Structure formats: C-alpha cells, structure tokens
Amino acid sequence: MRSSCALSCGTCCGDTIAGCSLLAEQELCVRHTQFMWKYCAGSCGRCQAAPPASEVCVDQELACASWAGRGDCGGVEDWCALSCATCEQSESVVTTADITLAAALPRPPIIYGTAWKGAHTGEAVVAAVRAGFRGIDTGGQPRHYDEAAVGEAIARLVDEGIAREDLWVQTKFTPEEWQDAATLPFEAGAAPEQQVAASVTASLRKLRMPYVDALILHSLDGREPATLLREWRALEAAHDAGHARWLGLSNIHSVATLARLHAAARIKPAVLQNAFWERSSFDADVRSWCAAQGVVYQGYRLMQAAGRLESWPGFSATAALNATSLSLWFALVGALGVLPLTGTSSHLSEAIAGVSLRVDAGTVQRLRPTEDLGGALGGGSVRR
Template sequence: MSTTVPRIIYGTAWKKEATTDLVVKAVLNGFRAIDTACQPKHYREDLVGQAISELETSHGIPRSSLYVQTKFTPIDGQDLTQPLPYEPRASTEDKVDQSIATSLKQLGVEYIDCLVMHSPMRDKKQTLKAYRQLEQHHARGTVRSLGISNIYSASTLRWLIEESKVKLSVVQNRWHKGNRWDWEVFNVCRENGIMYQSFWTLSGNPSLLAHPLMRQLAEKYGITREQALFKLCSQIGITPLSGTTSEEHMKQDVEAIAMKDFEADEVEAVVNLIQ
C-alpha cells in the first residue's frame, strides 16, 4: 500500500530535463508526494518515472512509500505540436484509457495513487463521461483515488460531487489573491472531506508574504515568511504544492509542515485578512 495522504507535495511542472534530478533531491530532502501530468506541454512524466526508479534502486526508497499523482489532460490543455498521450480523434473514454496507459508506462508503476482530471471538459456531459471512465480505472485498482484541477465554480464542483459514484478525493487549484483565495471552492471541499491542494501558493501571493502579520509569524517562530505561509495553509486544511528547485528550500518546506502549530489566534488573524 502507498504512504498516507500527504501534507505537502512536490510539483514537477516546467522542470523539463531537470525533472529526474529535482524529484530525487526533493524525496531525499523529505518529500514523499509527487505531482505530475500526462501533458508534455508542461511536464516530463517520463522523467518522474526515472526518478521513482532511481530512488528505489540507488537510495532504497520504494515506490510504495511515495504518493504519486498524475493527471489526465483534455485535448484543450495539450500542445498539438508535441506527441500526445492519446489519439486526438478518439472518444473521451478512449482518451482517458490511453492517457492512463501512457502514465503507467512512463512512470513505471503498477498503480497511481491519485489520477486528477486536469480541468473540466468543454461541458458537463463530457466532464461526466471522462469522470465515469476514471471511475472504471478506480474499480480495477490501477487508480486508487480521483481528483480534479482548475475547477473554480463551487456549483460545478457540487454537481460533480453529486454525480460521482467514486468519491472525489482531491481538488487542485490556484490559491492566490487574484481569485480571492478560492474560498467558495475550498469550503465545498471542506464540507465534503476533499483534500484541497494549492498551487501558486508562494508565487501568487507576494503581497501576503510581505504583510506585517506574516513577518511577525516568521520572526516569532524563527522561520522564513514562505515557511510561515506553507504552515498556515497546512493548519487550515490546505495541502500546498512546492515546485522549488533549491535543496535548501526543499528542506525548509518539509520542516515547515512538521513544525509546531501556530496559536489559534495567529491563524485566525491571517485568515481574517484574506477572507
């Protein structure tokens, strides 16, 4: 069986040829969860697979101790000038099947801990078709949990929760000032026991990181403001993605999640700031 549900995830978008080296370093520095996608436009899923193999053969870290998450990316999210993981003219169901087969091969694994739909499809009918096919792979055991990314409508998320036969386990969205920190979707996740994963957590929040409240937290606990924000997210029920390429920051990110909790009034003050 896989490791427990992660509290922080290493994100591999835009890592290109450095992907294998960075994933290995991230795991050796404490990460146990990896996020990728079957989308050559932004990810090198095959190099994540090389990293998983290297971690086991060279460092004694078995695949079973890692939470491996990848994505089915609809055709609208693919770069048509690059090799696609499925036949572009195939049905939605066949695209899902071919994408998952590609992911299993590229990652070199027998199962995927979480398969995330990279975004809703063009309409609800197509979205449900794709999700139904993902449910088939869940039933076979090759996919252990299901998720969706880039879903910013709380009503659409509620609709998918109601229609799903296999419980939605993950929502992965941008979390930043530009979308008012996505509170409506986050609250739906909290109400339904869904893990809310955040990206753009640091890069999308320069003004929040610079706020006196964050500086005060960092100074009080002897950490960086970036660590303080990751810890804050963890305490309010958000699982952040970190895409750092710095080994020092990898260590700091993992340490931040494991550190002593902030006081309740400190968390409340920052949450009130961003409500």
C-alpha cells in the same frame, strides 16, 4: 419506509430507520456515507445493482478499508469486495500486498510539483525526495510534464532504498484541447473514454508502476457537463481496474460545478487541485465546500502570495516561532486545511520546515489579511 422487498427476506435493500428521506435531502448520503448506506439505502439510491465487478477484485469506494477495519462491512460488501473479503477467489484477485486501493497510506504533508522542469525533471525529483518530500505530482500532458523522467527518478530512488509505498505519486489526464497535437498521449479525436484509457496506460508505462495514488482530471470551469461526466466515468473505470487509488479534479473554482459532478459520481472526488491565489480569492468558498465533503484541497502557485507575508497584520507576533517567513507561509497554508503543492526547487528545505510547524488558530487569525485581501483566507478549516 422504502424497501425493494419484504423486510423479512434478509437480503432487502431499503430504508430501515425512520426519517431517511429527510436525511438524504440534507446530503447526508454523501457526508456520512457508511451509516446512510447501511440504514437508508433506499433514500440514498443504493438499491440498484452494485457497480459491475471489474476483472480484478477491488474496492469501489475510497472509505472501504476504514469501514472494514471498524467491522462495518454490513450493507457495503458489494462495493468493498477487497476490504470486506467477499471476492471470488481466482488468479485475478488483487491483494493488499499487490495494489492497496484502501487509504492505508497517509497523505504526504506536502507535494512536489514537476511541471515545467524539462530536462531537469529527473534530478529535481531526486533532490526533492532527498530533501524530505514524499509526494510527487506529474501529468499526462507532455507539453508541461515529463512522466518518463519522473518514473526513472523514482526507480533510482527505490534502488537507493526509498520504498515505493512510502511515496505518494499522482498524475493527471488532460483533454485534447489542452494538449500539443505532436505529443498527444492518445489518438486525436478519440472519444473521451478512449482518451482517458490511453492516457492512463501511457502514464503508467512512463512512470514504471502499475498504479498511481491519485488520478486527477485536469479540467477548467465552464467545461461542457456531459463531457466532464464522461471523462469522470472513465476515471472511475481506471480506479475499478486498480490503476488509481484515489480520483481527483483540477482547476475548478466553481462550487456549483464541483457539487454537480460530486452528486453524479459513483466514486466521489477525493482531491481538488487548484491555484491558491488572490485571483480566485484563495478559493474560500471552494475550500469550505471541500472541508464539508471530505475532499482534500491541494493548493499550488503558493509563492505568489508568500512574498507579501511580512507586510500582513500580525506577522511580527510570530517571531517566537523562530521560522523564516517562507516556512511560516507553508505552515499557515497547512493550518488553513490546504495540502501545499510546490515546485520551487530553491526553497525545498524551507517548505519542509514549514509543514513541520504547527500554527494555532490564534496565529492564523493574527496573520489573516483583512483590508487588501478582504479576509479571503477565512474559508476552510484550521488544523489544530
């Protein structure tokens, strides 16, 4: 049994049950974090000092609120100072009334994407929220997104009676190589840590809010691992400072890359935003990995496959659902464990209607393409 001190000391960090090393080898430190941290801290590598405290009192893990709500703070107090009420009281303490880092806000059933809207961004956001959307996606990449217009639209909606707490707002950090030099939100050539910090500061200023619900690292497969990890550490710092409730990744279709970063991360990715299309076989393997790790898979580019739904096997058997083919497509996407992200303003009502449908496993099996797509939609979990 591994332990950093005698078990009688009362404050030991180590393994307190047999078999911890075997459980850790099976990656249960990630999949069943709260149990493993409590009873197998040594094997899970949690016996080092807790993460440095930030200037504000925050939770440093995403599941802290749910653990505290079940009375399971034992063994995780250092990482869950806010939820477990172990903060040193001072003027810098952030309460849940100010910034809620816990998972009290449920994820929206669908997210509206604001890319490429240009001068119409603000009105598009207002229209989407009025249609029923409560999730809004933007990014710190001025060539594709207008965060200031999104912030102005949200302020307008708040004036109309929409509570900020009822909205899910997420933005992205985009590295320098995918930015236009004339509109960089950070100093050219700056270190990754400085780029992230400046980008987050600029995003929050434009969005007119002290925090976002998710801060996403906009990356690509094949990015140099050391740089990717430095950027992720900077996102973790933004989370520690209370600027982001959840952290995520975007445009990574390699399970190996995801697993490597997930293993190295102190704050695990909670969101993966990828193109959900045939080019990547609908990310079947990636979605399965996300389901196993508890990562929310957000899919965009949904409309490219939607137009082919009526030709898929089993489509005629869905007539009893009394839904348009587009609404049915959004329902199917959700049933496969995908959180849909769409910016197609001409189909807002059909998208909202689709995520309200509940498609059973039998319908998913009937609709799943077989010959032309090779059964690629088979990955991921089916929501019942």
